[in-house]
Amino acid sequence: MKMLAVVGSGRKNGNTAGIVSLLETALKGLAQEQRVTVDFETVFLSDLRLKQCLGCRICFDRGIEHCPLDDGLIDLYQRISQTDFLLFSSPVYVEDVSGMMKTFIDRLAFVCHCPAFTEMSGYALMTYGATATNHTLRTMSLAMRTWGVHVVGQQGFFGGARSTPVELHQLHHQKIHTMAKTIFRALDKKTYKQPDFLSLMMFATQQATWLKTNEEDIDLAYWREKGWLDPQVTYYFPHQAGWLKTRTARLTGKVIAKFVQ
Secondary structure (H helix, E strand, O other), rough: OEEEEOOOOOOOOOOHHHHHHHHHHHHHHHHHHHOOEEEEEEEHHHHHHOOOOOOHHHHHHHHHHHOOOOOOOEEEHHHHOOOOOEEEEEEEEEEOOHHHHHHHHHOHHHHHHOOOOOEEEEEEEEEEEEOOOOOHHHHHHHHHHOOOOEEEEEEEEEEOHHHHHHHHHHHHOOOOOOOHHHHHHHHHHHHHOOOOOOHHHHHHHHHHHHOOOOOOOOHHHHHEEEEEEEOOOOOOOOOOHHHHHHHHHHHHHHHHHHOOO
């Protein structure tokens, strides 16, 4: 089981990194109990120094390998492609993700059109110092969903301006343990094979949108190559979702697609 945690904080000893570290410990504890191995890798976006998107659309038109920005994005993209579980984590900055997390999401915008991470699950977590809405979590969860990731949960953690690992453990050990069990089950049972209503609906919306387009481009070619334009195909791969949920999601997605330009 391979898991990749993307940390959108510049503080490697801060609250966000601390929660991710505690989660790693909890997951490895569960894995040891079950006598399996969890390969947990943490990537700090601050180390990659990702450059801001230029909006040149080269990744849309020609592919990510042609991106003119020479930084660590392509390597990270490849690492994500090889993982089983994706964890997004960010502190709350003005009721949203940090700038470096937003830059990372922006740079992979082309994946929203060409979902490349369809057979993996994901989770979003945020840390905050006082109070926060769920907007930060929604930003990360929606990005993963549009990339094809099966999101199994999202969670916020209060940490004040700065908490020690001991304080974070005292505050959140039960929540972290519960989160770890959810993630471990998703890895062990491959729950991505049972997509939820929102994931099925988003697929149906995109499928219907591409089916009505007359403009031949890399996105349409990608969907055709994957076989996703077949009206009988209800998801990125054969899944185990119930027929009623699938049918309702498809009808909803088709209605939404009528209003998409």
